[in-house]
Amino acid sequence: MLQALTAPRTRKLWLLLGYAAAAAALFSAPLYLSDFRLNLLAKFLAFAIVALGLDLIWGYTGILSLGHGVFFGLGAYAMGMHLKLAAAGGRLPDFMDWSGVTKLPWFWAPFESFGVAVLLGILIPAALALFLGFFTFRNRIRGVYFTILTQALVIITVTLFIGQQAYTGGTNGLTGFTKLFGQGLKTDGMKTGLYLATVIVLIGAFVLCRYLVKSRFGKVLRAIRDGENRVRFLGFDPAMYQMAAFAISAALAGIAGMLFVLHVGIISPSMMAIVPSIEMILWVAIGGRGALVGAVIGAVALNYAKSSLSESYPEIWTFFLGGLFIVATVFLPGGIVGLAKQIGPLFRRKEAVHDQALNPVLRESNRSV
Amino acid sequence: MWLTQLFNGLSVSSILLLIALGLSITFGLMKIINMAHGEFIMIGSYAAYVTQNVFKSALPKSAFDAYFPVAIVVSFAVAFAIGYLLEATLIRFLYGRPLDSLLATWGVGLVLQQVARSIFGAPNVAVTSPSWLDGGMRIMDGVVFPYKRLFIIGLVLVCLLAMYLYIYRSGPGRRMRAVMQNREMAACLGISTRRVDGMTFAIGSGIAGIAGCALSLIGAIGPTIGTNYIVDAFMVVVLGGVGKLVGTVAGALGIGMFNTLFEWWSTASLGKVFVFVLIVAFLQWRTMGLFAVKTRSLD
């Protein structure tokens, strides 16, 4: 019977059914979750969007970025600036007032418009990724060197954002938002609306990434992961592909950042720092790199674990979280999806899926030094 | 003034080198992206703290000043032991998976922080420095070279020399290099790679412990101090070129000197930004660090 279930045609049906069920569960969440839990879930789903982008660049292209916090933060700041201006209602944002700024800085002005803010929230991270990628990928900086370089990017950005307190709000960041589209940000309708918008954006991002991965572009990305130089000798310029993937990934992080601000109501430089950037990687690693579903599952599951562990064991929860990272990366190298793939054959009674099915992904996403 | 700044630059470099030396082994040679390196520094600091307390409570006051040399040994031993244990239980599953090692050791770091918090409490603790390290050498009016700084510079040189002798001039060191360069071949030649791996990681951790002990003289001792050092340590190793001791030295000197210089000219925050921008720019030029190991393999 199981064999019938796994026949090629029914396979597709099951897949569709699975996605449909997941989407239905997400769309109906406002009906059965409390405000607080819905807000949490919305935040996790925003994180899932970053995870998708990270999977694209790490899982599929083999480039580990520990700087996605920056892209996430830039998107979040774009939205934060818009909300701050909306809350100030034509006056100067409060923190500028205290810092002795008398006129709205020129680079704040465009964020008055929601559309422009959203556009910039996508374009600025993408542009920064292109800029960084233009140099680093063309100079063939890769592996751990690239990873460390992205950490330097984090330090630079965070230090600048903190230092320019008069223009960025410093360590406090931007908070105290009240309105969006002239509506109260805290009304029930707005919250549900923002949640549903996040679900839709997540599905959109998922579909986009799936398209990218299935296209020839995605195949070239995976080829780059397996052997960057080999791709070069086939006549492709890997730098261009890496830049494109990095920029798309950064743009997704920016979008996630914008949604995050809408749900959480604060963005500060600490959200761009090293720790959140590494956590983002862990979402993908634990979910299963090189599998888009894995990224989404990882982001939601890990953040859920973090939230509930810290609620239940506020004083020692980092023990469990740290332990989870260790166990997951050492003993579950394929993440949750990898586990499913390993368990899968047991049910199928067919030839066991050999490690190798997964190995290239792991080996190459590990290739660095 | 320039003399003071030159000395400060040297001093900052020596501290950077001290925190990076251990990492240049665990990361540089073993390719383990050891995010728990900062926590080994923390372990060293706490070991110094415990040693001090033992001296305070168990020994006569006159013997107190002798605690510090003992603390250095204890710090090394404790960090070495924990490093050995960690290698045996966890790191050995991670060879050839550098990026997985990053994630797993990150988890180790979290756990170690929490362990420290559970044992010693969340607030910082204080270490009284031995009186023979108080004060400084007066070079001329207004220019004082603190003894602690001089001591750290000396300590780094000793560690460096010891490491050099061990890695390049001793039997175990040769075996270590053999294993790190070609694991299979070394195993064929009858080298116990398991033991070499364990020793190597433990030595790297032990040196981090010494760094922690020395840093207790000039910095804070608390559960999260490791986070203050970890990024700098990686920058030093990468800038110098992974796997090269001389590169690590050069990386530390470069970052330390430039940092002091920029900080003097501008502010601490901007100085930090400048240094990191410089690192990014420099890596564009020398993509594998200052002292790159050239290979001819395709990838």
Add this chain to the structure above:
Amino acid sequence: MTKPSILSCEKVTVAFDGFKAVQGMDLALQPGELRFLIGPNGAGKTTMLDVVCGKVKPVSGKVTFHAKSGSIDITKRKEHKIAELGIGRKFQTPSIFAGLTVEENLEIAMSQNRGVWAALRTTAMKKAERERIDAELSLIGLGDQRALRAGRLSHGQKQWLEIGMMLLQEPEILLLDEPVAGMTDKETEKTGELLQEIVRKRTVVVVEHDMAFVRNFASKVTVMHEGKLLKEGTMDEVQRDDRVAEVYLGRRRDVDAVG
């Protein structure tokens, strides 16, 4: 022998950290020629291929590719540009894309618009492309393995897959580095057949150690030694040469990293 050459290397010198791997090497290829490059370890054969495909930049010398569109100085181009121009390279170790299926490997290798935009817009293969790949699959005998991840192929199959990829790439000049190394006799035989097939349409340079294999082809042989040209001629001429014999049979040198 007066046909215009398709590729000419003049006085090429390559240095690694002061060590000269290739010194003043000359090499000229006629269109459609099959040329074997032989010599002891460390002679600089692979380095020569590296220079032609752009992986290594020479410190001095000129490499000119006389393409249909005109003469181009190779040393000033990036690798992917050189590949685009029509110089293909197969490396010593099979370097297929382990995470991609056999079919996907071929799809990527196929001559096509290799820009990002084109790749982004392509989701399915066109009919003509599919036919080319099908033909190739049957040529290299991997039709049954088309949906298999390339990482799971045997060593020989990987080599064939790579040759298949090279063919789909449709280069004018093909550089092969030890295509039969590590193969069983049977595999070697099949590779020989493939090679005959390949040679028919294009210029090929093969670096090879297996003399028996080289002897199967009646073609010109270039012998390199210590980075220099030692002898050029037919296999018979080369075998009769005293210096060549000395290099191969005389004092064995230590092999350094440049092999």
Add this chain to the structure above:
Amino acid sequence: MRKVHLFKSLGLVLTASMALAACGGNEKGNASPSASASPSASASSGASAGEGGDTVKVGILHSLSGTMAISEVTVKNSELMAIDEINAKGGVLGKKIEPVIEDGASDWPTFAEKARKLLSEDKVATVFGGWTSASRKAMLPVFEELKGLLWYPVQYEGLESSPYIFYAGATTNQQIVPSIDYLLEQGKKKMFLLGSDYVFPRTANKIIKAQLAAKGGEAVAEEYTPLGYTDYSTIIAKIKSAKPDVVYNTLNGDSNVAFFKQLKDAGIAAKDLTTVSVSIAEEEVKGIGADILAGHLVAWNYYQTTDTPENKTFVENFKKKYGADSVTSDPMEAGYTAVHLWAAAVEKAGSFDVEKVKEAAKGIEWNAPEGKVTIDGDNQHIYKTVRIGEIQSDGMIKELWNSGSPVKPDPYLKTYDWAKGLSGGS
């Protein structure tokens, strides 16, 4: 690759439904997961919700992990002690207080998340928590939205007066402004302003500069170092060349340890150069070493040595509960006082209702360890006595000067002429 899709999709549904179910499950009774928690956390697991039954829940929200844990854990301890004291006397309005402890994890969005959880899931009557300005700013919108009450126990940079926050620590005119006046009176006019790069030092220094300009002092330099900065050799060189009378220090956390250790090594003792710190209390002295800090000045509203009968009991009880070598400090005292003030306000209001408690809190007086404190009904800050102290070699702080009577809080410095224009239009 082939049949993996089925399992992918199954996994997808499974995880999604698992997460959702777990979320939903947790929502009904928060009691279940914490039942097996550590002793202090298990206090939060009661069968009752909010103020049902004979207990009332309050939130305790500090960083118990991450970089801020070094400061915040002890405040949590003193707040728990206050709760125990009140419970021992029968609780408030006859109900025992049940603390729900959450970890802000030194991460500002987490503070916002946990605040929301405490208010909307646990339905706590009030929350005591926060340390950094950033954490308070992150929580503020949540408290205003859900109309919950927050008691914030730390001195801060002022310029804020949320109707849902009670500020139990000093604002600028209860710590920084009088300490500058004190220094100027001592004839120390040239000041070197050193701080960590974040909001409190920058705002404080802006106020100080305006004050100095108006009163004949001079800020010779203003330096900020990134949070967590550990090498102060260059800064010390800058101090040496600027030759100030005073270093006014607003560094935070680990940086203080590094700065003072290295200052001493550079041959600069307290007798050579006066420093005034506003973020170093007894707890920090313990972590830096009293031998290093002896002779340096600090400005606070409370010291462990403050001579009131209430403080004697407070210190005694604290040592009894947390060990003989534990110390008490200003933020700990403020957290402790905040709990008692809230309890007093609840008793006066006869209700746990936030609006009623707020109304009742106006003008409430209480004899705190620091002396008499009064809640200012206008801005929900607290009248506090200002104290300048000198660190002693035993780690205690000796009071050199005090303001005589509690100072009225003025977060926007509206009553100071020289401060006009500082707080802008708002």
